[in-house]
Amino acid sequence: MELLNQISEYLQQGDDEKVFELTGIAIKEGISPKEILDDGLLAGIGIIGKQFKNHEIFLPDVLLAAKAMQAGLNQIKPLLERDKIPGMGKIVLGTVKGDVHDIGKNLVGIMLKGAGYDVIDLGKDVASEQFVETAIIEKANVVGLSALLTTTMPVMKEIISMLKEKDPEGNIKTIIGGAPVTKNIADEYGADAYAFDAANAIDQIKLLI
Amino acid sequence: MRPTVKFLSKSLIEQIISEAKDILCKLGVKIENPELVSKLADYGARIENDASKVFFTNEIIERALKSVPKSFQLFDSSGNETNNFSGNNIHYTPGSSAINFLDYESQDIKQPLTKDYIRYVKIVDQLKYIASQSTAFIPTDVQDKFADSYRLFLSLLYSGKPVVTGTFTAESFEVMKNFLVTVRGSKEALKEKPLSVFTACPTSPLKWGDVSSQNLTDCARYSIPVEIVCMPMAGFISPVTLTGTLIQHTAETLSGIVISQMTNPGTPILYGGSPAIFDIRYETTPMGAVETMMIDCAYNEIGKYLGIPTQAYIALSDSKFLDAQAGLEDGMGATLAALSGINNISGPGMMDFENCFSLEKLVFDNEVCGKTLRMIKGIEPKDDFPAISLFTELLEEEHLLISKHTRKHLRTEHHFPGSIINRASRSRWIEEGSTTLLQRAHSEVERLVSEYSSSHLTDEVRKELINLMEQEAKTHGQGSLPEREV
Numbered sequence: 147m148e149l150l151n152q153i154s155e156y157l158q159q160g161d162d163e164k165v166f167e168l169t170g171i172a173i174k175e176g177i178s179p180k181e182i183l184d185d186g187l188l189a190g191i192g193i194i195g196k197q198f199k200n201h202e203i204f205l206p207d208v209l210l211a212a213k214a215m216q217a218g219l220n221q222i223k224p225l226l227e228r229d230k231i232p233g234m235g236k237i238v239l240g241t242v243k244g245d246v247h248d249i250g251k252n253l254v255g256i257m258l259k260g261a262g263y264d265v266i267d268l269g270k271d272v273a274s275e276q277f278v279e280t281a282i283i284e285k286a287n288v289v290g291l292s293a294l295l296t297t298t299m300p301v302m303k304e305i306i307s308m309l310k311e312k313d314p315e316g317n318i319k320t321i322i323g324g325a326p327v328t329k330n331i332a333d334e335y336g337a338d339a340y341a342f343d344a345a346n347a348i349d350q351i352k353l354l355i
Numbered sequence: 356m357r358p359t360v361k362f363l364s365k366s367l368i369e370q371i372i373s374e375a376k377d378i379l380c381k382l383g384v385k386i387e388n389p390e391l392v393s394k395l396a397d398y399g400a401r402i403e404n405d406a407s408k409v410f411f412t413n414e415i416i417e418r419a420l421k422s423v424p425k426s427f428q429l430f431d432s433s434g435n436e437t438n439n440f441s442g443n444n445i446h447y448t449p450g451s452s453a454i455n456f457l458d459y460e461s462q463d464i465k466q467p468l469t470k471d472y473i474r475y476v477k478i479v480d481q482l483k484y485i486a487s488q489s490t491a492f493i494p495t496d497v498q499d500k501f502a503d504s505y506r507l508f509l510s511l512l513y514s515g516k517p518v519v520t521g522t523f524t525a526e527s528f529e530v531m532k533n534f535l536v537t538v539r540g541s542k543e544a545l546k547e548k549p550l551s552v553f554t555a556c557p558t559s560p561l562k563w564g565d566v567s568s569q570n571l572t573d574c575a576r577y578s579i580p581v582e583i584v585c586m587p588m589a590g591f592i593s594p595v596t597l598t599g600t601l602i603q604h605t606a607e608t609l610s611g612i613v614i615s616q617m618t619n620p621g622t623p624i625l626y627g628g629s630p631a632i633f634d635i636r637y638e639t640t641p642m643g644a645v646e647t648m649m650i651d652c653a654y655n656e657i658g659k660y661l662g663i664p665t666q667a668y669i670a671l672s673d674s675k676f677l678d679a680q681a682g683l684e685d686g687m688g689a690t691l692a693a694l695s696g697i698n699n700i701s702g703p704g705m706m707d708f709e710n711c712f713s714l715e716k717l718v719f720d721n722e723v724c725g726k727t728l729r730m731i732k733g734i735e736p737k738d739d740f741p742a743i744s745l746f747t748e749l750l751e752e753e754h755l756l757i758s759k760h761t762r763k764h765l766r767t768e769h770h771f772p773g774s775i776i777n778r779a780s781r782s783r784w785i786e787e788g789s790t791t792l793l794q795r796a797h798s799e800v801e802r803l804v805s806e807y808s809s810s811h812l813t814d815e816v817r818k819e820l821i822n823l824m825e826q827e828a829k830t831h832g833q834g835s836l837p838e839r840e841v
């Protein structure tokens with residue numbers, strides 16, 4: 147549909163005002179929120195993701211698109227909830243206790259929000275219990291942990307085991323990242339996924355949910 | 356003449372400093388350390404509604420700048436001077452605190468262990484062009500809680516060279532300071548002859564966390580030299596322009612200088628940093644980027660303008676192996692750093708941004724350092740004028756191989772690299788095993804480890820150090836330390 151194509155186009159250009167305006171028109175015209183989401187917003191962000199991966203566009207382009215995505219998403223969110231259409235997923239994110247490195251984690255958060263996920267960012271130097279409690283209370287789909295120090299990385303293992311105890315069915319998945327983390331370490335710690343950067347984090351989380 | 360490079364004019368330096376001061380006075384710095392904030396208020400800073408936001412004044416910045424020493428020295432464990440941070444003197448120190456260790460056999464990363472760290476110290480102890488050690492990586496076979504003090508312990512135990520180090524928590528400072536006092540003999544002697552430089556890192560943009568600000572003040576209380584290392588990332592958490600990032604770097608560094616000098620005027624400081632551009636394609640902070648090196652050299656000029664000795668993370672590489680990219684980035688960084696006169700050049704041995712340490716790269720980089728140290732001696736006439744007599748000899752003898760002039764000046768005019776740098780003819784190179792650079796670097800690593808011998812500490816000091824470390828380990832619930840070879 148032309149209008150939804152336009153939403154996708156403007157989103158790719160990072161024009162949040164236009165996306166806001168057109169999403170409003172689409173709602174007024176009675177297009178279902180699910181269609182606006184799938185064929186407008188997500189269609190656009192999907193193309194952005196591919197172009198980013200192919201090095202055709204760069205991080206700032208993605209962030210602009212993400213901002214435009216938010217502008218549209220904020221409008222249809224209440225309608226999606228009304229129609230009981232599940233969101234993309236809820237992610238609890240944070241940097242583990244003893245570690246104040248949050249630049250990479252923040253970038254992951256921005257990108258996830260941009261991709262349409264609900265992100266609860268607990269910040270940095272976060273107590274292990276807080277990750278687990280928040281994930282349970284908020285019925286999160288994924289817990290994302292960040293650590294940049296050799297000395298704080300093992301805290302992630304502790305959080306993953308605590309979570310497994312509280313959520314034996316494994317409904318809440320875990321993904322970890324940060325400079326010292328590797329795929330091997332993620333396996334060793336029992337994490338469900340590992341990502342080396344923010345774009346990769348979106349790909350991995352898609353597979354988890 | 357000592358060759359130098361410059362990136363900034365005097366007027367640009369003055370403009371950058373003036374903007375930085377403006378930012379400190381008008382936008383302020385967030386300091387997550389209530390005790391320190393109230394001291395800064397007493398010192399003359401303005402605190403507004405937000406109790407952690409500190410607004411500086413030109414007066415307190417100037418007061419702090421006046422008391423920073425214009426130079427200072429480091430001394431080895433025997434009390435001999437190793438580093439003289441003044442003027443355009445340069446000294447190299449290995450890159451610090453890598454996460455991973457590059458294993459030679461597998462050429463893959465692994466988590467470093469005590470035995471790797473000891474090999475590292477044995478090597479750096481003998482490297483001619485690397486003046487000090489750094490706590491280069493974190494052995495992972497001890498508990499995390501004391502991993503920071505443990506590496507300083509191993510460094511002091513195995514080598515007399517001074518150590519560039521830092522703490523991971525506020526609590527670790529005490530035992531680390533005690534190690535230093537033990538080696539030096541007393542608090543006063545340590546102040547007289549510094550054995551170490553601690554790293555204190557503000558959080559860009561314009562913030563000091565509780566741990567790092569605490570470290571900065573703890574070091575000041577004992578007059579332990581500090582390098583202030585802020586990490587603006589151009590285009591991400593600092594302006595994309597190099598000038599804009601320099602303004603931020605200046606503001607963050609000046610804020611550290613005020614905290615340190617307020618706590619104890621005269622505490623030695625290195626005007627340092629680890630800025631980088633942010634590569635938006637890969638979400639990384641390339642240390643080998645030419646713009647990163649330009650920022651380093653430029654803030655060094657600002658530090659010098661302020662009359663403070665300087666430091667930078669330069670002469671390191673983003674490569675994952677000791678390959679041509681590593682050679683390019685180390686060579687270029689070290690050359691620029693040397694020509695700029697950065698007083699403490701942190702980098703050798705480090706790769707993969709600041710994440711991985713390699714012993715082979717360390718010994719290779721030592722060669723890079725050697726060349727640059729020769730280069731900055733410049734071209735100086737030595738018995739060259741008048742030229743007639745030497746040229747008469749050359750024309751008569753048809754060579755100068757055994758001339759007095761040659762014999763007198765050969766060893767100082769020409770720099771002789773070690774076995775890693777190959778200058779053999781192709782045939783001789785084949786005859787000698789057709790080795791690659793990596794193989795030669797590895798042989799050098801093995802040679803240095805096997806030839807190591809050090810008895811720089813008395814038995815008494817050694818025992819006391821071990822005792823302190825074991826006590827610290829016990830308080831963290833670790834009964835015994837990993838085995839150490841001699």
Ligand code: B12
Nearest residue numbers: 246247248249250290292295296323324343452521638709
């Ligand atoms: C910037 C920085 C700081 C800043 C952090 C500011 C901030 N707000 O985060 C400051 C100055 C505060 C800092 C402090 C310290 N730092 Co620091 N720091 C760095 C540095 C240079 C860059 C990190 C960074 O932001 N990179 C850019 C981002 C975009 O990349 P990233 O963090 O890797 O994140 C990406 C991926 O890893 C991944 N990812 C990250 N998190 C997550 C989470 C999930 C769920 C997923 C899926 C993916 C993911 O996606 C991200 C986006 O691409 C690194 C070295 C390096 N080059 O990595 C050292 C480094 C991590 N720091 C180090 C050290 C030693 C320290 C200090 C102890 C220094 C000191 N003595 O004070 C303190 C520690 C304080 C503490 N307790 O935490 C060491 C670690 C050593 C070790 N072996 O553990 C490093 C490696 C540098 C070094 N060699 O010395 N540091």
